[in-house]
Amino acid sequence: MTAKIGVLVMSYGTPESLEGVEAYYTHIRRGNAPSAEQLKELKDRYEAIVGGVFPLRENTDRQVEALQEALNSGHSGEDVQYMCYQGLKHAHPFIEDGVEAMARDGITQAVGIVLAPHYSVMSVGTYIKRAREKAEASGVNMEFVESYHLHPELIDVLTRRVSAKLDLFEETGAARDEVRVLFSAHSLPERILAMGDPYRDQLLETSKAIAEQAGVTSWQFTWQSAGRTAEPWLGPDILDTLRELGEAQVKYVLSAPIGFVSDHLEVLYDLDIEAQALASELDLRLMRTDSLNSDPAYMSVLSDVVRTKASQLKVSQS
Incomplete structure (x- = not known):
């Protein structure tokens, strides 16, 4: 039987459209709505980028899909199926939504990783805190990759x-x-x-x-x-x-x-x-320099550190 391990792939988040920028900015500001001037400045920045908001969100979506594919390929000796879930800090699906989705799918063992190689208690640490609290409340045992800056x-x-x-x-x-x-x-x-x-x-x-x-x-x-x-x-x-x-x-x-x-x-x-x-x-x-995005070499880095962390889990076959 194949064991299932959930992977919560966390990142900052991007609004899905210009219409969603205000809600996104309000969430970043801890519930305080931006002024009309602040909102216009942020929208202008998104509009200045070729393609606007969409490719930013698409990049993250592709990374999650590519990581799941990398985790489940090329390791036939590993009797594990990895299921990746997205969890965003400031946009839907939020970190808590990703954990909830895992729990609904019956996953009890998981690894959390942030799409950032370097650890700070004020960055990666805040993602982990939210994910850990939700995982504990949802009956999901989750281990976390804190950094991989010298992989x-x-x-x-x-x-x-x-x-x-x-x-x-x-x-x-x-x-x-x-x-x-x-x-x-x-x-x-x-x-x-x-x-x-x-x-x-x-x-x-x-x-x-x-x-x-x-x-x-x-x-x-x-x-x-x-x-x-x-x-x-x-x-x-x-x-x-x-x-x-x-x-x-x-x-x-x-x-x-x-x-x-x-x-x-x-x-x-x-x-x-x-x-x-x-x-x-x-x-x-x-x-x-060109960004890593969903480069197979970067997916290899992520899959390696996720597998290493997953080996610390006590996974039951089901």
Whole structure:
């Protein structure tokens, strides 16, 4: 008999249409509706992206489907069927909805994973807390993958993406050592440092591993997409970094947003539109590494860490 293991695939979430942006933004703001000005600004950002909202949501849907396929293929010796469920932080189906769906399907053993390689109590930790509470209330025993920031296959696939773009710079006459590589991730409030949170260190470890494997010597880490709150967030922001590089007469910059695994607003707008516009003003040539999305190599990383965590479950055959 085949045992069934549920996999809760968690991510931030995206509205399914422009009509859903207000409800989505209100949920992010913990029930406080945005002002008309704030709502217009967010809608304008989605509209500025080619294709608008839809491809952002489609990316996440494809990742969940591709992970289920990867988990259930190529391991004939494993008498387990994996069933993936989506759980979003700020949109339907919410994290709790994904757990409920598992319980309805009779699944009692599961693994939870967030589509983010680096752990912070303020990011991945909040997903896990919600999923664990709902799982315990629903009779689902769930183990969690907290991070996978140094998984060899992850470093390999990210290194290949960096190298591919450096090759493009070379084709246009720029030497590889003339290109400044900017690794980046979503900023978080500075107070995580006082908490001993591993987020920054894990990001630096990933950056260093990629740089060493790609033979990159000219690189630095920067932050992006900080929230607009009164408290200070981790910096410097990538826009400030670009200005500093412009003043330093750097001409070629490669953006490598290693904290993001798919094309979302922080990549397609914050980098491809906002940062690109500033780079043009500064006469910098800026390229960005391609996102992982549902790349088979990334699915291999996810399936490996999910299987490893699933091996810790006591699965009953049914």
